[in-house]
Amino acid sequence: MEQLDRLGFEVVPLPFWDVAPFGGGLHCATLDVHREGVLEDCFPRRSGRF
Numbered sequence: 001m002e003q004l005d006r007l008g009f010e011v012v013p014l015p016f017w018d019v020a021p022f023g024g025g026l027h028c029a030t031l032d033v034h035r036e037g038v039l040e041d042c043f044p045r046r047s048g049r050f
Contacts, residue, residue, distance in 0.1 A: 001011045 001013065005011045
């Protein structure tokens with residue numbers, strides 16, 4: 001948190017221990033609310049679509 005703060009990010013500490021029994025982690029439990037730029041497919045060679 002300190003490093004992100006020094007880099008200019010707004011750090012919002014959250015209690016996150018209760019999610020552990022359900023699997024996954026912070027990345028799996030969050031999503032981008034706002035992203036600048038265009039939508040890009042990071043896996044263009046995968047077979048099939050979901």
